Amino acid sequence: xxxxxxxxxxxxxxxxxxxxxxxxxxxxxxxxxxxxxxxxxxxxxxxxxxxxxxxxxxxxxxxxxxxxxxxxxxxxxxxxxxxxxxxxxxxxxxxxxxxxxxxxxxxxxxxxxxxxxxxxxxxxxxxxxxxxxxxxxxxxxxxxxxxxxxxxxxxxxxxxxxxxxxxxxxxxxxxxxxxxxxxxxxxxxxxxxxxxxxxxxxxxxxxxxxxxxxxxxxxxxxxxxxxxxxxxxxxxxxxxxxxx
Numbered sequence: 001x002x003x004x005x006x007x008x009x010x011x012x013x014x015x016x017x018x019x020x021x022x023x024x025x026x027x028x029x030x031x032x033x034x035x036x037x038x039x040x041x042x043x044x045x046x047x048x049x050x051x052x053x054x055x056x057x058x059x060x061x062x063x064x065x066x067x068x069x070x071x072x073x074x075x076x077x078x079x080x081x082x083x084x085x086x087x088x089x090x091x092x093x094x095x096x097x098x099x100x101x102x103x104x105x106x107x108x109x110x111x112x113x114x115x116x117x118x119x120x121x122x123x124x125x126x127x128x129x130x131x132x133x134x135x136x137x138x139x140x141x142x143x144x145x146x147x148x149x150x151x152x153x154x155x156x157x158x159x160x161x162x163x164x165x166x167x168x169x170x171x172x173x174x175x176x177x178x179x180x181x182x183x184x185x186x187x188x189x190x191x192x193x194x195x196x197x198x199x200x201x202x203x204x205x206x207x208x209x210x211x212x213x214x215x216x217x218x219x220x221x222x223x224x225x226x227x228x229x230x231x232x233x234x235x236x237x238x239x240x241x242x243x244x
Contacts, residue, residue, distance in 0.1 A: 048103035
């Protein structure tokens with residue numbers, strides 16, 4: 001039976017052995033070590049203008065525990081952000097366990113999650129869903145000068161003296177999408193037709209489009225001179241007013 005000084009020495013020796021074992025094997029009993037990360041889903045499909053933003057989650061594989069969601073400490077980025085952007089609290093590479101993503105333009109983007117020197121990527125596809133309505137605007141998407149859901153009046157003075165050009169864009173105006181307007185610049189089904197190609201023409205059929213009034217066009221109002229159609233949505237007409 002151990003008593004007195006011998007018992008104290010035995011207990012001290014035991015503690016030293018346990019501490020040494022813990023340090024050598026687990027570094028003072030640190031938590032599980034992250035070995036790899038992954039993004040779920042790996043190929044998210046994101047509808048542009050969806051009323052409910054989509055969330056993607058980082059998962060981690062550890063050395064001493066099963067694969068599990070990572071709850072914090074993951075930095076999120078998306079490239080190009082003009083196709084898919086990270087929104088909300090986890091934007092601008094702020095560390096989170098999950099991220100909210102939003103479709104901005106049609107196409108694919110690479111989403112990267114990084115944590116503890118590890119990273120994972122997912123390929124996100126942003127697509128246009130059902131477009132219930134759209135409008136045509138003069139100018140560019142960032143600075144439209146005139147918009148209408150039915151008719152755009154394009155004042156084209158001095159057409160008799162030379163060709164007059166104007167840039168138009170198409171943007172969706174679904175009832176309640178975030179953001180309120182969706183640029184159709186990358187939509188391949190945007191089409192433009194002219195009622196008289198000798199007077200009015202457009203140099204491309206994808207938004208934004210540059211249309212022109214031919215030199216020598218007489219002063220007049222030309223209703224429905226240019227018609228814009230997107231998918232199965234109703235068409236939008238452009239009335240051209242030539243005034244010298």
